[in-house]
Amino acid sequence: GQxxxxxxxxxxxxxxxxxxxxxxxSSIFNTWLWYKQDPGEGPVLLIALxxxxxxxxxxxxxxxxxxxxxxxxxxISASIPSDVGIYFCAGPAPNNAxxxxxxxxxxxxxxxx
Amino acid sequence: xxxxxxxxRYLIKTRGQQVTLSxxxxxxxxxxxxxxxxxxxxxxxxxEYFSETQRNKGNFPGRFSGRQFSNSRSEMNVSTxxxxxxxxxxxxxSFWQGNNEQFFGPGTRLTVL
Numbered sequence: 001g002q003x004x005x006x007x008x009x010x011x012x013x014x015x016x017x018x019x020x021x022x023x024x025x026s027s028i029f030n031t032w033l034w035y036k037q038d039p040g041e042g043p044v045l046l047i048a049l050x051x052x053x054x055x056x057x058x059x060x061x062x063x064x065x066x067x068x069x070x071x072x073x074x075x076i077s078a079s080i081p082s083d084v085g086i087y088f089c090a091g092p093a094p095n096n097a098x099x100x101x102x103x104x105x106x107x108x109x110x111x112x113x
Numbered sequence: 114x115x116x117x118x119x120x121x122r123y124l125i126k127t128r129g130q131q132v133t134l135s136x137x138x139x140x141x142x143x144x145x146x147x148x149x150x151x152x153x154x155x156x157x158x159x160x161e162y163f164s165e166t167q168r169n170k171g172n173f174p175g176r177f178s179g180r181q182f183s184n185s186r187s188e189m190n191v192s193t194x195x196x197x198x199x200x201x202x203x204x205x206x207s208f209w210q211g212n213n214e215q216f217f218g219p220g221t222r223l224t225v226l
Contacts, residue, residue: 031213033213033214033215035217040219040222041219041220042117042203042205042217042218042219042220043217045214045216048213048214088156091213092213093158098161098168098169098210098211099161099169099205099210099211099212099215100158100169100171101156101205101213101215103148103155103156104155105155106155
């Protein structure tokens, strides 16, 4: 089963709001990846993190690699309508030398009616 | 540089049939991984190929198989289709095995009737 727990599972955003989501694991990860998936498309890589404590930005997106190596956080500042979609955290499966990624269940961002 | 391409984008099959899906990685990428995405199980790793060899395999039955060609293009095959095989099948490529930054294609939506 999945080893990465994402929260919240879903959230409504209003344009201009800041958004935060996180991903936790019972195992240590050496790499954290954040992807966004739009309906009918494949996930798009947003940010990759390789070092505990690392803080990396990509435009309005900022992600952090937790100090314990068991969590990661993604923040979106000043959200816009095109931020709507599903955000996934992912990392290489523990004790796996290849490219086998474990994915979280996703955080679905929706626009407030 | 062109992204990962997958063909076909949509496919409808009936139970018991077999299906072959194709993936062309980003030019220069030599590792190709396949994932299955369903609403219930999320994104799950199927297998990874590098230099025409399967390097990792996920927890899927033997009906799921794949191969990689010398030009790094990959195919996956599912035999004796079951209703539960209906899913979005995603291919991801990376420069080499162990480079966790994987870039996904748009996926093939398989519906089994």
